[in-house]
Amino acid sequence: MLELLKAAKTYIEGKVKTNADTAIILGSGLNHIAENLEDAVFLDYRDIPAFPVSTAPGHKGRLAFGKLSGKDVICMQGRLHYYEGHCKEDIVFPIRLFKELGVKTLIVTNAAGGINENFDVGDIMLITDHINLTGTNPLIGKNLDCFGTRFPDMTYAYAPRLREKAKEAAEQLGIKLREGVYIGVTGPSFETPAEIRAFRVMGADAVGMSTVFEVIAAVHAGIEVLGFSLITNKAAGISGKCLSGEEVNEIGRRSGEKLGKLIETTVGEL
Ligand code: HPA
Numbered sequence: 001m002l003e004l005l006k007a008a009k010t011y012i013e014g015k016v017k018t019n020a021d022t023a024i025i026l027g028s029g030l031n032h033i034a035e036n037l038e039d040a041v042f043l044d045y046r047d048i049p050a051f052p053v054s055t056a057p058g059h060k061g062r063l064a065f066g067k068l069s070g071k072d073v074i075c076m077q078g079r080l081h082y083y084e085g086h087c088k089e090d091i092v093f094p095i096r097l098f099k100e101l102g103v104k105t106l107i108v109t110n111a112a113g114g115i116n117e118n119f120d121v122g123d124i125m126l127i128t129d130h131i132n133l134t135g136t137n138p139l140i141g142k143n144l145d146c147f148g149t150r151f152p153d154m155t156y157a158y159a160p161r162l163r164e165k166a167k168e169a170a171e172q173l174g175i176k177l178r179e180g181v182y183i184g185v186t187g188p189s190f191e192t193p194a195e196i197r198a199f200r201v202m203g204a205d206a207v208g209m210s211t212v213f214e215v216i217a218a219v220h221a222g223i224e225v226l227g228f229s230l231i232t233n234k235a236a237g238i239s240g241k242c243l244s245g246e247e248v249n250e251i252g253r254r255s256g257e258k259l260g261k262l263i264e265t266t267v268g269e270l
Pocket of ligand 1: 111223233236
């Protein structure tokens, strides 16, 4: 793993100069953030040694290096999902690579189904905490001591300091920002209505098929995390309508602009 990370790092450093403190994982519909970076340089995942390649629809597979609100950032255009068949180590490979490149802050975004019945489609939820319901953990196996401790604390996984900055940015922009707990499942089937009722009792406000592994690996490596969910649909059984992946992607595309502005303003305050 460490040799593979070194190979990827060496390749990137040969292609682009970056002083990025912040990396951003772009969920469905947020590609435009990377396209609007100043002085952008793009590197395809497939050209980066050992970098796993994503196959999900609506997800490109490249890293974008450039400036957002005057700050150097790295964007992941296209993330990796467990349901694609990637192993846990592959999903967190980019996070560890960011650490090697000097990143201190990770902004994660995702599309999610709203479990909280007060949430509307198109809302943005600031993630306050998560429930990892995937049944596994990316840190299982020999601990990589060079990144972090065997038993990392998750009490403040979504850094309160960064959440305050996001709330200030939302207020400045007049964006209504919801807050809540994200529950991460593997997918790829959407949930049953009974699962959604159970998740609500467990304390979840939104559900999605990503994010929890990346956040666990980031916290392990001492990277501060800020997370946003774009509510692309009401979770199964709430509206009585059936769910479709195409609809999730479409809402993501339509509502992604608001989240893009919020991220841009938040990055400016970091
Ligand atoms: N469930 C799981 N993942 C999702 C959903 C959902 O309702 N919407 C967007 N991603």
